[in-house]
Amino acid sequence: MPTVVEFQVNSTFNIVAPDSVRVSGYPVPGPLTPGVDPDYRFRSSLLSDVLVWQRGLLAGEHHDGLWLTGPMGSGKSSLIRQVAARLNLPLIEVNAKTRLEVADLVGYRTALGGDVLFQDGPLTRALREGAWLLLDEVDLMEPGELVGLNTVLDGGPLVIPDNGG
Ligand SMILES: Nc1ncnc2c1ncn2[C@@H]1O[C@H](COP(=O)(O)OP(=O)(O)OP(=O)(O)O)[C@@H](O)[C@H]1O
Ligand SMILES: [Mg+2]
Structure with a gap:
């Protein structure tokens, strides 16, 4: 886990805010950090929802x-x-088309030169790397599938029976 640094919200997101309002991020982008779109315009009200959520995550107040x-x-x-880009946070993005199942997010077993290896899916990778997982069009997923994310969202471990538990 890299060291966390503080960013001044007004200059980082080009919005009006007191200098004292700061948010945590990483000093440099990582391999999973999205690129900055210099034309992106942040709106304070939406941004503040994301930043409050992120602050609670970092403080261990919620999952x-x-x-x-x-x-x-x-x-x-x-x-x-763009929030991830400005704070140098890792982000993994998946399009949750109708057929996406939680099992696809977790990973699968694959044969490699006589060995059977477990290949991490995006959820597993995000948990290992401490990355945000962006599920685009998540409303297209079956509600019964989404229930499979509850343990992780409750802060529980991701147990993968296919990978020896
Ligand atoms: N505040 C903004 N400033 C600059 N560009 C923006 C802004 N909001 C959206 N855009 C641009 O509009 C386009 C669509 O935005 P985006 O894909 O984020 O929308 P979305 O709500 O996720 O759409 P969908 O429901 O189709 O997934 C993108 O090219 C994005 O860069
Ligand atoms: Mg979208």
Whole structure:
């Protein structure tokens, strides 16, 4: 886990805020950090929801997901991408098309030169790397599948029977 540094919210996101308002992030981008879109315009009210959520996660106050809802193209995915970009946070993005199952997010067993190895899916990788997992169009997933995320969202471990538990 890299050292955490503080960013001044006003200069980092180009919004009006007192200098004293700060948020934590990493000093440099990692391999999973999205690229900065210099034209992205942050709106304070939406940004503050994301930053409050992030602060609670870092402080260990909750393990909740953040549900963003709004019309097509209104900037839900790019808000998350650009907050991660400015704070140098790792982000893994998956499109949750209708058929996406939690098992796909966890991973699968694969044969490699006579060995059977477990290949991490995006959820497993995000947990290992401490990355945000962005599930685009998550409302298209079956509700019964989403229930499979409850243990992790409650702060429990991800147990993978296929990978020896
Ligand atoms: N605040 C903003 N500033 C600059 N560009 C923006 C902003 N909001 C959205 N855009 C641009 O609009 C386009 C659509 O945004 P985005 O993909 O984030 O929307 P979305 O809500 O996730 O859409 P969908 O529901 O289709 O997934 C992107 O190219 C994005 O860069
Ligand atoms: Mg989107």
